[in-house]
Amino acid sequence: MSKRWLARSAAVAIACLPALISLEAISTQPAIAQAAVNNLRSIDADAEGQLIFRTDAPPRFEWTPDLGGNYQLTLFDTQLPLNFRTLPPPLSLARFEINRQGNNIVIRLRTRPGSRLEPPVMTAAGLLGLMLPKASLPALTTAPPRLTPLVPNLNPIPQPSVVGLPPLTRPAVIVIDPGHGGRDPGAIGIGGIRETDIVLDISTQVTRLLQAQGAQVVMTRQDDREVDLAPRVAIAQRARATVFVSIHANALSMSRPDVNGIETYFFSAASRPLAQAIQDRMMQFFPDMRNRGVKQARFYVIRQTTMPSSLVEVGFVTGAEDAPRLADPTFRAQMSQAIAAGILDFLNR
Numbered sequence: 001m002s003k004r005w006l007a008r009s010a011a012v013a014i015a016c017l018p019a020l021i022s023l024e025a026i027s028t029q030p031a032i033a034q035a036a037v038n039n040l041r042s043i044d045a046d047a048e049g050q051l052i053f054r055t056d057a058p059p060r061f062e063w064t065p066d067l068g069g070n071y072q073l074t075l076f077d078t079q080l081p082l083n084f085r086t087l088p089p090p091l092s093l094a095r096f097e098i099n100r101q102g103n104n105i106v107i108r109l110r111t112r113p114g115s116r117l118e119p120p121v122m123t124a125a126g127l128l129g130l131m132l133p134k135a136s137l138p139a140l141t142t143a144p145p146r147l148t149p150l151v152p153n154l155n156p157i158p159q160p161s162v163v164g165l166p167p168l169t170r171p172a173v174i175v176i177d178p179g180h181g182g183r184d185p186g187a188i189g190i191g192g193i194r195e196t197d198i199v200l201d202i203s204t205q206v207t208r209l210l211q212a213q214g215a216q217v218v219m220t221r222q223d224d225r226e227v228d229l230a231p232r233v234a235i236a237q238r239a240r241a242t243v244f245v246s247i248h249a250n251a252l253s254m255s256r257p258d259v260n261g262i263e264t265y266f267f268s269a270a271s272r273p274l275a276q277a278i279q280d281r282m283m284q285f286f287p288d289m290r291n292r293g294v295k296q297a298r299f300y301v302i303r304q305t306t307m308p309s310s311l312v313e314v315g316f317v318t319g320a321e322d323a324p325r326l327a328d329p330t331f332r333a334q335m336s337q338a339i340a341a342g343i344l345d346f347l348n349r
């Protein structure tokens with residue numbers, strides 16, 4: 001070991017000392033923050049039919065059952081991050097709602113008659129698990145015979161899980177109208193995402209989901225082509241549609257990334273419950289997205305169609321919160337389930 005090397009290493013050690021101290025100080029900071037604020041990343045189900053609440057750290061929670069089949073699960077000091085994911089409301093539950101309440105997340109559940117929930121338990125992985133009751137058989141046997149689908153299943157988009165979608169209890173013809181197409185890409189948003197692509201993907205998945213529940217579904221376009229507004233209405237009128245749902249993504253100027261959220265439009269009073277049913281399901285699936293509500297508007301396709309009709313805006317391509325979601329195929333699959341569930345809720349009333 002040379003004298004020179006020793007001298008140099010001593011100098012390095014001295015130079016490192018303050019750096020080491022400050023590193024240590026920084027590294028304890030996130031640990032404290034994490035203990036105070038946990039994140040609920042997702043809710044999904046395992047193979048045993050157990051709901052799994054994925055959190056960063058084992059959550060502090062409270063389980064409050066009442067005698068009427070209502071249960072409340074509170075996760076203390078836990079937040080819903082922007083990319084929070086949940087499975088659709090399980091069929092075996094009559095209620096499944098996720099809400100922020102101050103620093104806590106409150107999940108309200110209601111069982112169906114004749115079933116009950118046991119308190120949640122911590123799994124070996126340190127996650128909270130809640131065993132679901134088995135879905136009741138009668139609900140599964142009321143589906144009407146399947147009608148011939150009008151859209152062939154040629155597109156290799158992964159089929160999202162249909163857990164939780166209610167079966168259609170009466171014959172229905174549903175027209176799904178993906179906005180824009182062809183020379184008209186609709187709105188262009190953050191990262192260059194195009195409304196036409198987003199709404200075609202969601203519309204195609206909504207169509208598949210509704211077909212799987214026994215509905216006859218007609219799309220006004222199945223690929224990236226231009227369709228004028230009048231032919232869209234004509235398709236719905238000619239098909240004697242039970243309902244018409246136009247699917248769009250919202251946009252404002254690129255200088256307003258602060259504007260985000262979901263809204264649904266209707267024109268006639270008879271269409272309002274359809275818009276409300278879809279909006280309710282979207283908010284149930286995405287409780288952390290902004291609820292811009294159900295509104296009346298004079299959009300051509302919902303004004304000219306004579307059946308209950310609605311125009312859905314699935315989020316802002318120009319919104320800093322919404323754009324990354326809209327670009328995410330998993331979000332679009334869940335959004336498709338939410339819209340399909342809303343349409344089924346309306347038809348099954």
Ligand SMILES: [Zn+2]
Pocket residue numbers: 179180186187195248249
């Ligand atoms: Zn549009």
